[in-house]
Amino acid sequence: MLKKIYMNDYIKSLKNQNKLNISIDKSKTFSWEYTKIAGPCSVEGPEIVEIAKNIKALGANAFRAGAYKPCTFPILKEKNGWKEGLRLKGLELLHQVKEETGLPIVTEVMDASMIDKVAEVADVFQIGTRNFQNYTLLDALGKCDTPILLKRGTWGTIDEILGACERILVGGNENIAICLRGVVGMPSYRHVFPSTRWAPDLMMIPALKELTNIPIIYDPSHSTGYRNFVKPISKAAMAAGADGLIIECHPEPQKSISDPDQAIDYKTLKTIFND
Secondary structure, X not given: OOOOOOHHHHHHHHHHOOOOOOOOOHHHOOOOOOEEEEEOOEOOOOOHHHHHHHHHHOOOOEEEOEOOOOOOOXXXXXXXXXXXXXXXXXXXXXXXXXXXXXXXXXXXXXXXXXXXXXXXXXXXXXXXXXXXXXXXXXXXXXXXXXXXXXXXXXXXXXXXXXXXXXXXXXXXXXXXEEEEOOEXXXXXXXXXXXXXXXXXXXXXXXXXXXXXXXXXXXXXXXXXXXXXXXXHHHHHHHHXXXXXXXXXEXXXXXXXXXXXXXXXXXXXXXXXXXX
């Protein structure tokens, strides 16, 4: 008969092995205390500056938007007039956002060769879920001093999450936070909701808190894929001990070029940040 292993026993066994007790010196890091990051999925054009001003007024203390946006179906996106982000033009617009709002910029770096260019604008490098175990990129990030928001791979175990963090830490960069963005879910049954492709991974918040002092930022947008779920999952994440949130917000969510189903409007963002 197989012995049942409960999460608390699993965590205790990891601690006893001294296998995953990875920690950082928080006096040397970006301030992640109740980080409220918000913005559209991607930089769509010059209107991004006005969007950032509105989002700051709603309570955000950092701004997110992708200048580089890897897509699951790039050919389909290109047919619709989108070529995976505005890229260098997007970075220029994010620089303007920073100049006019003073908000720290969180944006994705996809490749080690891009680090220096993106660092001219970014205050925080976002590492997307697909690059979660891109060791060449993680090793290079360890040699820079820009803060890192490392998104969990949709398949990532506790071991793999902290192993990815360790690759950055051993290079000397302790400016790191883990972003939980949901795990692989299941196909939507009878299309009741636009997607249940992803499922929230809320239990990982207290589990990781048992093992490390690395800050945990929760992404309720990608972990649900459906705007009506973003607010309740945001509240659940903070109740579970998350250090902050990163949320996709757009003035007209259904017109968002990327991820329209999960983007929330200004009114909803205000209630999340100020309730």
